[in-house]
Amino acid sequence: xxxxxxEGKNIVRDYHIGGSLFRGQRTVHAVKGVSFSVDKGKTLAIxxxxxxxxxxxxxxxxxxxxxxxxxxxxxxxKVDIARNxxxxxxxxxxxxxxxxxxxxxxxxxxxxxVLGEPLLINTGKPAEERRDLAMKMLKKVGLGHEHYNRYPxxxxxxxxxxxxxxxALMLNPSLLVLDEPVSALDLSVQAQVLNLLADLQDEFQLxxxxxxxxLSVVRYIADDVMVMYFGEAVEYGSxxxxxxxxxxxxxxxxxxxxxxxxVASIKARLAKKKAA
Amino acid sequence: xxxxxxxxxxxxxxxxxxxxRAVDGVSLHVDEREVLAIxxxxxxxxxxxMLAVxxxxxxxxxxxxxxxxxxxxxxxxxxxxxxxxxxxxxISMIFQEPIASLNPCFTVGFQIEEVxxxxxxxxxxxxxxxxxxxxxxxxxxxxxERLNSFPHQMSGGQCQRIMIAxxxxxxxxxxxxxxxxxxxxxxxxxxxxxxxxxxxxxYGMGLxxxxxxxxxxxxxxxxVIVQYKGRKMEEADVxxxxxxxxxxxxxxxLSALPENAVGDRLPTVSDMLFEPAPSGASA
Numbered sequence: 185x186x187x188x189x190x191e192g193k194n195i196v197r198d199y200h201i202g203g204s205l206f207r208g209q210r211t212v213h214a215v216k217g218v219s220f221s222v223d224k225g226k227t228l229a230i231x232x233x234x235x236x237x238x239x240x241x242x243x244x245x246x247x248x249x250x251x252x253x254x255x256x257x258x259x260x261x262k263v264d265i266a267r268n269x270x271x272x273x274x275x276x277x278x279x280x281x282x283x284x285x286x287x288x289x290x291x292x293x294x295x296x297x298v299l300g301e302p303l304l305i306n307t308g309k310p311a312e313e314r315r316d317l318a319m320k321m322l323k324k325v326g327l328g329h330e331h332y333n334r335y336p337x338x339x340x341x342x343x344x345x346x347x348x349x350x351x352a353l354m355l356n357p358s359l360l361v362l363d364e365p366v367s368a369l370d371l372s373v374q375a376q377v378l379n380l381l382a383d384l385q386d387e388f389q390l391x392x393x394x395x396x397x398x399l400s401v402v403r404y405i406a407d408d409v410m411v412m413y414f415g416e417a418v419e420y421g422s423x424x425x426x427x428x429x430x431x432x433x434x435x436x437x438x439x440x441x442x443x444x445x446x447v448a449s450i451k452a453r454l455a456k457k458k459a460a
Numbered sequence: 461x462x463x464x465x466x467x468x469x470x471x472x473x474x475x476x477x478x479x480x481r482a483v484d485g486v487s488l489h490v491d492e493r494e495v496l497a498i499x500x501x502x503x504x505x506x507x508x509x510m511l512a513v514x515x516x517x518x519x520x521x522x523x524x525x526x527x528x529x530x531x532x533x534x535x536x537x538x539x540x541x542x543x544x545x546x547x548x549x550x551i552s553m554i555f556q557e558p559i560a561s562l563n564p565c566f567t568v569g570f571q572i573e574e575v576x577x578x579x580x581x582x583x584x585x586x587x588x589x590x591x592x593x594x595x596x597x598x599x600x601x602x603x604x605e606r607l608n609s610f611p612h613q614m615s616g617g618q619c620q621r622i623m624i625a626x627x628x629x630x631x632x633x634x635x636x637x638x639x640x641x642x643x644x645x646x647x648x649x650x651x652x653x654x655x656x657x658x659x660x661x662x663y664g665m666g667l668x669x670x671x672x673x674x675x676x677x678x679x680x681x682x683x684v685i686v687q688y689k690g691r692k693m694e695e696a697d698v699x700x701x702x703x704x705x706x707x708x709x710x711x712x713x714l715s716a717l718p719e720n721a722v723g724d725r726l727p728t729v730s731d732m733l734f735e736p737a738p739s740g741a742s743a
Contacts, residue, residue: 233646372501441647449678
């Protein structure tokens with residue numbers, strides 16, 4: 185029996201912009217009533233172009249921003265951070281990995297401290313235990329003990345993203361929100377990080393909300409896919425449904441725009457060029 | 461005769477820990493009306509080798525080559541002044557970050573016209589007319605209006621179109637595009653690639669496309685060079701590269717594409733790089 189880890193019902197987020205003596209206030213509807221649910225151990229991919237509201241939705245799911253209206257359930261409990269303060273228990277359950285591993289790690293903090301800090305803030309574990317847990321987690325994400333005392337600038341992009349993933353996993357969350365975790369990485373490093381994510385998902389029964397604009401990555405990692413366009417979920421279904429039979433025009437545009445790297449389409453392009 | 465001909469290019473940077481060799485003996489040539497793609501990961505020296513052609517490297521870099529000629533003229537022996545007359549006119553370049561490469565203090569119209577004033581010596585009216593024509597060509601609606609816009613008033617895709625307009629303003633013989641679509645959405649990426657390829661065909665330019673995206677290579681290139689750690693790993697026409705890659709590295713890159721995944725795990729480059737080539741492919 186699968187349990188639902190995260191569920192959103194009709195989530196709306198508006199931002200109020202500006203408003204001065206001479207200009208009226210303007211409201212941007214960033215997310216316009218999106219519903220979804222993800223079961224334990226599954227991956228929901230959210231796809232869309234920049235400005236479509238996918239990162240706003242990620243911030244709502246991660247409990248960073250409150251939704252303007254709508255209901256969010258995490259592990260079956262309703263969460264509303266606009267009304268009630270966020271408990272440490274809730275904060276432990278949901279963690280996020282950001283897109284840019286160069287910007288999301290403090291350059292003046294050693295890796296050991298980066299990993300220990302979530303424990304320091306959210307748990308009462310003593311220093312020694314924090315150190316042990318951080319060491320273990322470094323191993324899990326494919327780094328070694330010797331990296332414990334190093335600073336972020338001593339690592340490559342792929343290694344930094346591993347550290348960001350390790351930090352997110354320190355509190356043993358049930359839900360991990362991944363906001364474009366591989367778009368800043370090279371192809372071969374991207375493959376390593378995707379493998380790591382798949383391994384960790386198996387090991388800890390993690391649930392992922394995976395945000396991306398790269399359809400080939402989504403096709404590889406997702407169980408369910410949601411396509412967002414101007415704040416609305418225009419398409420939502422299992423990976424097979426969405427990829428084999430896209431219903432909305434925007435999804436089809438997206439598929440058509442994705443460059444194809446197979447031999448048949450290269451042949452077709454070259455033939456077309458010759459004819460022209 | 462090749463438009464751009466480079467033999468044995470070496471670029472070294474002086475660093476605190478001794479010289480670092482970013483490009484190590486790369487040879488390449490591009491013909492007129494040809495699209496050459498240079499693929500590689502970050503640190504493979506693909507951008508550095510093209511910056512060396514443009515003469516845009518900082519003073520810490522030492523560039524040596526057996527031969528670096530453009531259109532029959534030796535770029536290495538030219539005086540800086542002579543070289544400046546070629547760069548931006550006959551060879552021009554588009555960079556990765558469109559918003560960062562435009563000057564935020566000047567209107568886009570001014571920035572297009574600057575090239576025309578410097579290289580073509582046009583007067584004000586001619587410049588304005590040509591700028592409008594160029595903006596139409598790269599697909600910007602209301603060019604007369606948009607000439608007065610500043611870069612921050614335009615989207616990333618529009619800024620990249622302006623960059624292209626500046627690059628093709630003087631009808632270059634060779635256009636170098638350094639990751640022109642990496643910072644853009646897929647739908648915009650498609651539009652920009654289509655635009656570049658159609659302009660290339662229309663004006664018979666040589667086009668060098670630097671990218672790390674195999675999909676972009678497959679959609680645009682005639683011939684491909686694969687670089688890794690400053691060295692050329694493979695050179696082939698696009699179809700044979702994808703059909704039967706010769707070097708282990710290329711094979712590793714292609715199999716790391718998520719769409720080529722077999723089973724649940726993606727093969728990574730380090731898994732593949734030191735394995736012997738399967739029989740049938742000559743190494």
